[in-house]
Amino acid sequence: MGFKEVPSAIIFCLLLLFCLGCRCLASELVATQTATLKVDASPQLARKIPETLFGIFFEEINHAGAGGIWAELVSNRGFEAGGPHTPSNIDPWSIIGDDSSIFVATDRTSCFSRNIVALRMEVLCDDCPTGGVGIYNPGFWGMNIEDGKAYNLVMYVNSPETTDLTISLTSSDGLQNLASATVTVSGASNWTKLEQKLVAKGTNRTSRLQITCNKKGVVWFDQVSLMPEDTYKGHGFRTELISMLLDLKPRFLRFPGGCFVEGDWLRNAFRWRESIGPWEERPGHFGDVWHYWTDDGLGYYEFLQLAEDLGAAPIWVFNNGVSHNDEVDTAAIAPFVKDVLDSLEFARGSANSTWGSVRASMGHPEPFPVKYVAIGNEDCGKKFYRGNYLKFYNAIRQAYPDIQMISNCDGSSKPLDHPADLYDFHVYTDSKTLFNMRTTFDRTSRSGPKAFVSEYAVWRSDAGRGSLLASLAEAAFLTGLEKNSDIVQMASYAPLFVNDNDQTRWNPDAIVFNSWQHYGTPSYWMQTLFRESSGAMIHPITISSGYSGSLAASAITWQDSDTSYLRIKVVNFGSDAVSLTISTSGLEASVNALVSTSTVLTSANVMDENSFSNPTKVAPVKSELSNAAEQMKVTLAPHSFNTFDLALAQSKLVAEM
Numbered sequence: 001m002g003f004k005e006v007p008s009a010i011i012f013c014l015l016l017l018f019c020l021g022c023r024c025l026a027s028e029l030v031a032t033q034t035a036t037l038k039v040d041a042s043p044q045l046a047r048k049i050p051e052t053l054f055g056i057f058f059e060e061i062n063h064a065g066a067g068g069i070w071a072e073l074v075s076n077r078g079f080e081a082g083g084p085h086t087p088s089n090i091d092p093w094s095i096i097g098d099d100s101s102i103f104v105a106t107d108r109t110s111c112f113s114r115n116i117v118a119l120r121m122e123v124l125c126d127d128c129p130t131g132g133v134g135i136y137n138p139g140f141w142g143m144n145i146e147d148g149k150a151y152n153l154v155m156y157v158n159s160p161e162t163t164d165l166t167i168s169l170t171s172s173d174g175l176q177n178l179a180s181a182t183v184t185v186s187g188a189s190n191w192t193k194l195e196q197k198l199v200a201k202g203t204n205r206t207s208r209l210q211i212t213c214n215k216k217g218v219v220w221f222d223q224v225s226l227m228p229e230d231t232y233k234g235h236g237f238r239t240e241l242i243s244m245l246l247d248l249k250p251r252f253l254r255f256p257g258g259c260f261v262e263g264d265w266l267r268n269a270f271r272w273r274e275s276i277g278p279w280e281e282r283p284g285h286f287g288d289v290w291h292y293w294t295d296d297g298l299g300y301y302e303f304l305q306l307a308e309d310l311g312a313a314p315i316w317v318f319n320n321g322v323s324h325n326d327e328v329d330t331a332a333i334a335p336f337v338k339d340v341l342d343s344l345e346f347a348r349g350s351a352n353s354t355w356g357s358v359r360a361s362m363g364h365p366e367p368f369p370v371k372y373v374a375i376g377n378e379d380c381g382k383k384f385y386r387g388n389y390l391k392f393y394n395a396i397r398q399a400y401p402d403i404q405m406i407s408n409c410d411g412s413s414k415p416l417d418h419p420a421d422l423y424d425f426h427v428y429t430d431s432k433t434l435f436n437m438r439t440t441f442d443r444t445s446r447s448g449p450k451a452f453v454s455e456y457a458v459w460r461s462d463a464g465r466g467s468l469l470a471s472l473a474e475a476a477f478l479t480g481l482e483k484n485s486d487i488v489q490m491a492s493y494a495p496l497f498v499n500d501n502d503q504t505r506w507n508p509d510a511i512v513f514n515s516w517q518h519y520g521t522p523s524y525w526m527q528t529l530f531r532e533s534s535g536a537m538i539h540p541i542t543i544s545s546g547y548s549g550s551l552a553a554s555a556i557t558w559q560d561s562d563t564s565y566l567r568i569k570v571v572n573f574g575s576d577a578v579s580l581t582i583s584t585s586g587l588e589a590s591v592n593a594l595v596s597t598s599t600v601l602t603s604a605n606v607m608d609e610n611s612f613s614n615p616t617k618v619a620p621v622k623s624e625l626s627n628a629a630e631q632m633k634v635t636l637a638p639h640s641f642n643t644f645d646l647a648l649a650q651s652k653l654v655a656e657m
Ligand code: AHR
Pocket: 059, 061, 257, 258, 259, 260, 377, 378, 426, 455, 494, 495, 506
């Protein structure tokens, strides 16, 4: 045996063993049920799925934005979170030193009129402890500071006397120094903007920002920001979380809520105008539904930018004068209508228009293509909803005839009593109910506005913190939406994100993260198997089986850069394995088994979840589908979501061989 022959022989044996192993594993799956799935792929019966079918819904909930995709590391950067009255709570800021060496309190002396609260720090010690006294901010449950990475500090300071401030990034107890720099504040009693880049010489996932001083005297602080230099496209978003979104290929981005848009009280609802312009001048606000403060660094402009970065159509959900507990009478709604028209001019107006020029000054002279707006959220039954809705609807229709408007009232069971292009449909329920809801839109009227299923999910006990079971029911529901995509135009899972430190608000969520880790729940991975559906062709199917009550399926033709695929998706919601015969008719090209694949989302236990320590315990597993053909037999594992991608005709790969 020559030297060169040894590796190939070993590889051959290993491959043989691997294949035998796979066969053994496959044969362990004893199918106790049988089913036949017929796909009619003839072009005459195919229908195009809307390009917009699957997208995402981003709500500022669970610290999805502040302490989430928005990369700002300082929490309560302007000291406004404690409210406008002073002295106020400065949480999560705290002091370094004790009562005898330092005194801090908020006052109303900021140079920013829209966020007037500043922090006054009085250093009392003549002979201060080594390391000085001062203040620190732990960010959102600790800052992720990484070795070699740069962080840009900006802060506004005011000091009557010249003094040195030491800016440091340290461990949560202050003992490990990761980066530090000393800046001199000249004593002019003027507010000055200080900027300092810090490069970390170590990694610590729960760090804090410290500002310390050794000299007796007074310094005021306001708008202290620390941003990682490396953000997605330099636009301020956490890159690794954005890549999770990009992997979904979302066709739209619904933002910024949800209940976040409504507020428990109108005074706490999201106001776009307060969230644009220079970040230092934004007042921030307390989101009273999800109970946390946001500095509104992630504001209306940034949401539009996010949509653009994701290649997704922006869907602006605005407050329509209705909150959970109070409402604006329709007789007094006119200024709110004007405010929304201004928001649309901000997005779409020319760079010379009043509000378009503000957008341009923020760095985006080109308009953002807002083509959809939702008039409120879940407010259909409220006293002034219809009256207010019509005022918004008529004004927007007149000013922007191409904008599609979304009503909060459900038009799936009876016609709406007001004009709309789409109606909102939300469903949070148990897995069995959602599985059965795969036929809900079969019965819906084909005339009138289209459906926007803007929030769907299995929740409560079936979902845990994101179970396989939940994702199977959701997958089945989505096959029903695909089939009914002549009337269902858009759909998005909710909520999208949760900061693991804020798990108490809403479970489950699609993506779980902390300051430095993240993972997708099974519901996230389930959505990745629908990312090719928007704009694809859907084909009629029939399932015959005594077990069909536990099965859901759909068939589409989609295309990547060089190949068309017939994708058959099948959910086995039951606990039996199924021997499934798939027979396809009407194909215009032959099936190329060499590049066909199957993908399965399943796990040993239907309640299995992912976690930081095992982020892909329940994740799609792709393999070759060597028996791909117009007639083929496959086995569906119990509790599984399966896709079979039959490559059609020759791919470049085969043509080049
Ligand atoms: O997705 C969480 C909440 O559920 C949304 O804020 C609201 O629209 C719905 O009730």
